């Protein structure tokens with residue numbers, strides 16, 4: 088299978104937004120309200136991704152295969168002031184039909200490389216408590232449970248949990 092992970096460019100914004108919205112709808116069906124998922128607007132996400140990519144402060148990577156751009160991930164400085172963590176995996180989404188082919192693992196590897204380039208040595212990620220399959224993925228990569236906290240998304244009050252790697256070298260690919 089042809090597969091490439093590379094840094095995202097501004098021209099990828101539309102394709103990233105399409106993956107973003109499609110993956111949210113499949114991943115969070117049943118976890119987030121239907122009307123919230125239906126209201127996600129690909130054009131709005133495209134504008135947001137264009138901004139993010141032009142600011143160049145986050146590291147964003149995309150994965151392509153024969154079907155085109157099928158996944159993306161981003162990371163950068165830890166955002167919430169969590170003690171002991173300076174790097175964060177902000178987002179990782181693989182289209183459902185492209186899951187289980189190694190894109191997720193390769194994207195985490197790319198983000199970890201980006202964090203290293205920024206001089207960061209560890210990584211935290213937040214995930215919805217009930218997103219069991221993503222939690223299994225992080226656990227498989229050696230992520231250690233850090234803590235949980237409430238989060239509001241749309242009108243839904245949920246719980247999210249954090250996994251951490253005290254050293255980027257501890258990520259088990």
Ligand SMILES: CC(C)(COP(=O)(O)OP(=O)(O)OC[C@H]1O[C@@H](n2cnc3c(N)ncnc32)[C@H](O)[C@@H]1OP(=O)(O)O)[C@@H](O)C(=O)NCCC(=O)NCCS
Pocket residue numbers: 110114179180181182185186187188189190191192193213214215218219220221223224227
């Ligand atoms: C979670 C996600 C990023 C994993 O990416 P992926 O490309 O499907 O995973 P990979 O093919 O790289 O798998 C890497 C390893 O993790 C394991 N893994 C992946 N998903 C898993 C799951 N749901 N349960 C258990 N193990 C899993 C794989 O078995 C693989 O190990 P192996 O090669 O020894 O079998 C992807 O499935 C996804 O985008 N899910 C929906 C969106 C989401 O939940 N994102 C995270 C939000 S915080």
